[in-house]
Amino acid sequence: MNKRRKHAELIVVAHTHWDREWYLTFQQFRYQLVKLIDQLLDILEMDRDYVNFMLDGQTVVLEDYLEIRPENKERLKKWIEEGRINIGPWYTQPDEFLVSGESLIRNLMLGHKVGKEFGNVMEHGYLPDSFGHISQMPQILQGFDIDTAFIMRGVGDEVGQTEFYWEAPDGSRVLTHYLAAGYGNVNTMRPNPKDIKLPSWLADLLKRITGEEFRDFFDLRDFILSKASTDTLLLMNGGDHLAPQPNLTEISEGVNEKLPDEIIQGTLSDFVNEVRKKKPKLSKFRGEFRSSKYFPVLRGVLSSRIYLKQMNAKTETLLERCAERISAIKWVLGKDYPSGFFQEAWKLVLKNHAHDSICGCGIDQVHDEMESRFRQAQQIARELIKDGLREIGERVNFEGKDGEIPILVFNPSQWRRTDRVVVSINPTVNSQYGKRTSMPLEEKIELNGYVLKDLAGKMIPFKIEGEKLIPEDILNGVKLLLQKVISFRAEDLPPFGYRVYKLTPGPEEQGEGLAVDDKTIENEFYKVRAQDDGSLIIEDKGTGEIYRNFNHFEDSGDAGDEYNYSPPEEQEVFTSKGIKADIRLIEDGPDRAIIRVDQTLKLPKSLTKDRRGRGKERVDERIVSFVTLQKGVRRIDIRTIVGNEAKDHRLRAVFPTGIKTKESIAESAFSVIHRPTETPEGEGWIEKPSPTHPQTRFVIVEDGEKGIAILNKGLPEYEVTEDGKIYLTLLRCVGWLYRDDLQTREAHVAGPSYETLGAQCIGKHEFEYSILPYCRTWEEAQIWKQAIDFNTPLIGSRIEGKGKLPQEFSFLSVEPDELVISAIKKAEEDNSLIVRLYNIVDRTVEGYIEMYKELKRVMETNLNEEPKKELPMELNSKVPLTVKGFEIKTIKLSF
Structure with missing residues (x-):
């Protein structure tokens, strides 16, 4: 036996994989986490030969533990400082496709910040269980001076061996190890596996060293060695929620006596150092990892509990693009x-960004608690926005007349912008300008005698959307104020700046509306007509192209689970095409027109009892779409409300572009990805290939002369067919966390078979998306600008200007538009301003950042805001930049 096997060096890394919430709630898992770390501390103190334990590459577990065991902080810190416990670099183990690129950076920043309070942070890109990997991860890791990655899901036959160089689109690369046998390949090294007492659904993960002459262990060892670039192999002693093995030292010594190999307790660093010493010839791979040949990437999580994805996108926008930018200005x-x-x-x-959380593949209570966290984060962001606008407004010079109401509209985007803004106006009066007094409710302002004007005195049409009651001035005694809510079109706002408008008493002027007739609306870019079945005919005035049957709906049965879509054996597909719709023109103004389309689909209530087909009982699925055109805005905006009463189905909006294509183009974190429309056959794959893919804010089909962006x-899941049909998933409704009878996935255990009624998404849902026909290519049409603006609201507020700033102002500008701002915030460690940007196209771009005030010093930093080099300036306020294709840069501005 010894003669036929090549000697290998086996490095065993003890660890746990800690899903913070999943098939149990956070508090239930935390109860077990406390026991695990208690045991770990005892083991480290009793066994000085127990080399190291890795706490899953995340630091949130430290906070979770110490909230219960604060008395153990120094005890824990001691072993971290000595290197016997490895923590970080992440705050939580994230999904990579369902969160923004900026969120991934903040995850690593916070992971480092928390970790450094305890001494050392593990500088390896440990991502053992993320459901696939984005193309930009090597650059993000290198931005924190991390030059290694450890991954499992998503790797197919692209790399050939377990060690390779993974390159980001900008050329950044990391030495990567593919965990070909999983992150728990020796999750137990007990001599008698019959002593293992774990849930049956984990049993297939545990049996590794059994049988005569360690047969299974040698099979595992030979499998890894056959794929390795050297004779140094990585064995992972741990698994999902597994406690440290107290007799690991003893077992390792015992196994060493019976094997020709050398087993060493060690760390990921030990493994990497040994591989590098041997200088193997390694292949290179550039791109994302989405293959499901060897490990499932669980593709259906893109649309499971889609309400969570919507809440996340809204929360990220409020924090990244609104609250931080406004707070930075103030x-x-x-x-x-x-x-x-x-x-x-x-x-x-970030607690919601853990992969089992944001993916929507847990029990109902877990996701109920996620909603609460999202709402709390939104509440914080909104208070910061409100306070920030008020404080900026105080710096503005506005010498108004009695009865005039100044409104500041802030543009968080980096380019000039025209779009609609919604403003809540407090019912306050100015009996003497500059002195604010609360108005009793019975004396509320009525705006029916007012007009809205811009700085040039031009009349701006506005609409009173409603009113709401709010408490204000709480610290001085609560005052209930009845706010008026208005909306209007703000035109050509300055980049990353504001303009002041004013409501003033005066006669209203009416302009010509955008409606052609009760079913047709038109602006300078598009003409849109609702057909009798509710689908849209769109004329693109730029190309002359006419697109038909846009925004019709297709519904299919889903016999899958939270992880994967799986059609029932006897599939029935329903469509809104040909079904009479109720169509009404509900608004027609000089700056906006809206068509309302009401439709009802008769859908099966659920699957049959044997789950082989869709049942005979029908329910009404009411779908209401509001189709909006604005003057000066190159988008056709759609808000669709679905009253979902059906179970076990998938509802998608369909856009048959007629553009033949071999690829889709979609936004991903800090990049734009081209994916083939042809789906591999996937014979023998553990999870069948799927035509659905992830996106961030847009998906595109084009032929070089014209294109359509949705x-x-x-709404992160899409499909594009070879004939150019775009499907946008609105709902995927299933009733199980995991099932073992799917057509689309082998019986790979992904979790326990728990029922999850909440994943059926019964009730009212609201979706927002937009159609953008364009000329030539997506780069020439600058699609990203409209996608970012569609997601980022203009922000307005009544102000009480008494300062010196002008009534229109831009604080910062970036040119050209291909350099997209990802973050503007105060630096973590000093009184500097951080501006992070990235190049959204695959070519080098020359540009600049220009600040409104004089700069003393400009530094380029890494993503963790640590200095790299000083940058030159022009005129003490302008910073020239050269940015490679898809490169991310972080710039620190000091005043």
């Missing part, structure tokens, strides 16, 4: 920066 103007509130909000969000808010 800080530059001399106010305090609310760092503590941002940290709390980001912690709430923009979305928090």
Whole structure:
């Protein structure tokens, strides 16, 4: 036996994989986490030969533990400082496709910040269970001076061996190890596996060293060695929620006596160092990992509990693009920066970004608690936005007349922008301008005698959307104020800046509307007509192309689970095409027109009892779409409301572009990805290939002369066919966490077979997406600008200007538009401003950042805001930049 096997060096890394919430709630799992770390501390103190234990590459577990065991902080810190417990670099183990690129950076930033409180942070990109991997992960890791990655899901036959170089689109690369036998390949090394007492659904993961002459162990060892680049092999002693093995030292010594190989307790660093010493010839791979040949990437999580994805997109936008940017401005103007509130909000969000959480593949209570965390983060963000606008407004010079109401509209985007803004106006009066007094409710302002004007005195049409009651001035005694809510079109707003408008008494002027007739609306870009079945005919005035049957709906049965879509054996597909719709023109103004389309699909209530087909009982699925055109806005915006009464189905909006294509083009984190429309056959794959894919804010089909982009808010799953049909998933409704009878996945255990009624998504749902026909290519049409603006609201507020700033102002600009701002915030460690941007196209771009005030120093930093090099300036306020294709840059501006 010894003669036929090559000697190998086996490095055993003890660890646990800690899903914070999943088939149990956070508190239930935390109860077990406390026991695990208690045991670990005892083992480390009793066995000095127990080399190291890895706490799953995340630091949130430290906070979770110490909230219960604060008395053990120094005890825990001792072993971390000595390197016997490895922590970080992540705060939580994230999904990579369902969160923003900026969120991944904040996850690593917070992971480092928490970890460094305890001494050492493990500088390896440990991502053992993420459901596939984005193409930009090597660059993100290198941005934290991490030059290695450990991954499992998503790797197919692209790399050939377990060690390879993984390159990001900008050329950044990391030495990567593919966990070909999983992250728990020796999750037990007990001599008698019959002593193992674990749930039956985990049993197939545990048996590794059994039988005569360690047969299974040698099979595992030979399998890894056959794929390895050297004779140094990585064995992972741990698994999902497994406690440390107290006799690991003893077992390792015993196994060493019976094997020709050398087993060494060690760390990921030990493994990497040994591989590098041997200087193997390694292949390179550039791109994302989405293959499900060897491990399932669980593709259906893109649309499971889609309401969570929508809440996440909204929360990220409020934090990244609104609250932080407004707070950064007010800080530059001399106010305090609310760092503590941002940290709390980001912690709430990042806890929801753990892969089993944001993927929507847990029990109902887990996801109920996620909704609460999202709402709390949104509440913090909205308070910061409100306070920030008020404090910026105080710096503006507005010498108004009695009865005039100044409104500041802030543009969070980096380019000039025209779009609609919604503003809530407090019922306050100015008996003497500059002195604010509360108005009793019975004396509320009525805006029916008012007109809205811009700085040039031009009349701006506005609409009173309603009113709402809010408490204000709480610290001085609660005052209930009845706010008026208005909306209007703000035209050509300055980049990352504001303009002041004013409501003033005066006669209203009416303009010509955008409606052609009761079913047709038109602006300078498009003409849109609703057909009798509710689908849309769109004329693109730029190309002359006419697109038909857009935004019709297709519904199919789903016999899958939270992880995967799986059609029933006897599938029935229903469509809204040909079904009479109720169509009404509900608004027709000089700046906006809206058509309302009401439809009802008769859908099966659920699957049959044997789950082989869709049942005979029908329920009404009411679908209401609001189709909006705005003057000066190159988008056809759609808000669709679905009253879901059906179970076990998938509902999608369909856009038959007629553009023949071999690829789809979709936004991903810090990049744009081209994916083939042809789906591999997938013979023998553990999870069948799927035509559905992830997106961030847009998906595109084009032929070089014309194209169609479908923009979305928090709807991350799409499909594109070779004939150019785009499917946008709105709902995927299933009733099980996991099932073992899917057509689309082998009986690979992904979790326990728990029923999950909440994943059926019964009730009312609202979706927002937009259609954007264009000329030539997506780069020439700058599709990303409309996608970002569609997701990022203009923000308005009544102000009480008494400062010196002009009534229109831009604080910062970036040129050209291909350099997309990802973050503007105060630096973590000093009084500097951080501007992070990335190049959204695959070519080098020359550009600049320009600040409204003089700069003393400009530094380029890594993603963790650590200095790399000083940058030159022009005129003490302009910073020239050269940015490679898809490169991310972080710039620190000091005043």
